[in-house]
Amino acid sequence: xxxxxxxxxxxxxxxxxxALFLALVLALPASANLPLFIRYMNPAYFHLFLxxxxxxxxxxxxxxxxxxITRAQPRGNARLGWVSYGLLNVGLLxxxxxxxxxxxxxxxxxxxxxxxxxxxxxxxxxxxxxxx
Amino acid sequence: xxxxxxxxIRAAFMYLLLxxxxxxxxxxxxxxxxxxxxxxxxxxxxEFLLFGWxxxxxxxxxxxxLPRYWQQPRRPHPEFVTIAFVLLNLGxxxxxxxxxxxxGPWFLPTGRAVEGVAAAFFDLHAWRRIISRxxx
Numbered sequence: 001x002x003x004x005x006x007x008x009x010x011x012x013x014x015x016x017x018x019a020l021f022l023a024l025v026l027a028l029p030a031s032a033n034l035p036l037f038i039r040y041m042n043p044a045y046f047h048l049f050l051x052x053x054x055x056x057x058x059x060x061x062x063x064x065x066x067x068x069i070t071r072a073q074p075r076g077n078a079r080l081g082w083v084s085y086g087l088l089n090v091g092l093l094x095x096x097x098x099x100x101x102x103x104x105x106x107x108x109x110x111x112x113x114x115x116x117x118x119x120x121x122x123x124x125x126x127x128x129x130x131x132x
Numbered sequence: 133x134x135x136x137x138x139x140x141i142r143a144a145f146m147y148l149l150l151x152x153x154x155x156x157x158x159x160x161x162x163x164x165x166x167x168x169x170x171x172x173x174x175x176x177x178x179e180f181l182l183f184g185w186x187x188x189x190x191x192x193x194x195x196x197x198l199p200r201y202w203q204q205p206r207r208p209h210p211e212f213v214t215i216a217f218v219l220l221n222l223g224x225x226x227x228x229x230x231x232x233x234x235x236g237p238w239f240l241p242t243g244r245a246v247e248g249v250a251a252a253f254f255d256l257h258a259w260r261r262i263i264s265r266x267x268x
Contacts, residue, residue, distance in 0.1 A: 058186070117159060
């Protein structure tokens with residue numbers, strides 16, 4: 001199993017645990033008096049699950065199992081793969097932090113965090129498709 | 133990789149790009165308002181990524197790597213999988229027409245029904261390939 005696949009799959013497993021933990025916290029009754037920041041994390045939960053866990057697991061398996069491209073570069077440009085991995089994870093984590101920040105303090109000017117998170121994740125998908 | 137898997141996976145990559153593009157616009161719009169009509173694309177974002185990307189890439193991979201028969205055809209009833217491919221993609225666009233484009237009240241239920249039939253055709257193919265090395 002190539003190193004990039006190991007990083008994708010181990011990261012995916014961490015995101016699965018994080019998503020399920022967040023789901024548990026979000027399921028607590030209103031009487032639990034959770035901070036408002038947590039209440040704004042519902043979309044983050046979905047995206048930890050579907051981008052962090054499902055999509056990242058698929059990317060890792062595709063990178064590992066797809067037919068080789070050339071003998072010299074069996075999985076294409078490995079550097080592009082690492083770039084895609086980095087963009088996806090930084091973008092996703094920025095979203096997880098930025099979305100509740102914008103929800104709790106919309107006037108504080110954190111909106112650019114979400115725009116950057118969006119751009120990074122979009123670039124991650126584009127680079128992965130180019131790589132594959 | 134068999135031709136049908138190539139179709140599924142190439143289509144899945146197209147939906148990945150579509151879904152991430154719509155999703156990126158929606159997320160950016162949360163931080164820096166772009167256009168109020170963007171929110172009508174939320175159902176398309178979900179449809180493209182759940183059915184277009186996740187379901188389709190999974191079907192493509194499954195058609196490729198599930199155990200094959202020793203005799204021809206090694207992947208039985210490939211026509212079922214071709215039908216599943218066509219119906220799944222038709223269903224996705226019917227759902228998008230019914231939700232994002234508000235084409236009419238029957239588009240969404242018809243799209244879901246077509247997606248269900250697509251899944252049934254795929255299951256008909258895949259069910260008998262879920263076996264041990266001894267064929268049990």
